[in-house]
Amino acid sequence: MGTKYIKPTESELEILQVLWERKIASVRDVHEVLAKTKEAGYTTTLKLMQIMFEKGLVKRDSTLKTHFYQAATSREKTQKHLLGKMIDSLFGGSPTQLVMQALGDHKASPEELEEIQRMINNLKTQ
Amino acid sequence: MGTKYIKPTESELEILQVLWERKIASVRDVHEVLAKTKEAGYTTTLKLMQIMFEKGLVKRDSTLKTHFYQAATSREKTQKHLLGKMIDSLFGGSPTQLVMQALGDHKASPEELEEIQRMINNLKTQ
């Protein structure tokens, strides 16, 4: 029985983003990054990270006074889960629909398009 | 100033799915579809749809005793918004990353892959 997946809330996702980027960070580290784009008190970030710890979304080292946190799951795993949910709930279960929509709305550079093509060719010969 | 986009909650999204499918539906219609996969009372669905009406997420015809509802925005527009949000919050702003992830995790048929390739070729020659 695989451990039940816990869906992060939006605020939790913001924090995870920082942790994925930094690998490891204190509450203050995270808070300073968030404060650049968001209005929120330090203790709010602290509390959120404590709750994330209780939920098992992050791990932490509390041997020192300042605790250091890191994400408990990889960015890729989270992407996969949330993408799957979105495909189900918004694209009628069709990943192709999602891909087409993404390519249509959000412009990708020719290089990126090449990259995607290579990937598709790869998938086709398997 | 374009009308402000209202982000549907998860429950609201479930209801919108039904409305997009059926074009138009009563509360009971929607509820019967939801009841197949979800445990919830009739008045819960009713209340949600009433709130959605207040928010402007759905339109309704209340000339008859039984009101008939329809989605106020298209599936495509909603997909675009939520996809954009997900790209920002989870894929570092890169739609290509999202596409690659989607293609990697969720298998698409050869026909679908062809379709995506055609779309890419199309994009490249523009």
Next chain:
DNA sequence: TTAAAAATACGATAAATTTCGTAATCAGCT
């Protein structure tokens, strides 16, 4: 050693979302 600064813990509140019970309203029968 003690005061100031910085960090955590914790409880409480606020806000948003979801759920449901009950009352009022309306249509269709008998």
Next chain:
DNA sequence: AGCTGATTACGAAATTTATCGTATTTTTAA
């Protein structure tokens, strides 16, 4: 007209998420 069943309206509770104030602990440095 009066009863029955279905529907809407509405308020309130329950749940989840986000926010913050205050107390406590710990480190640092004067």
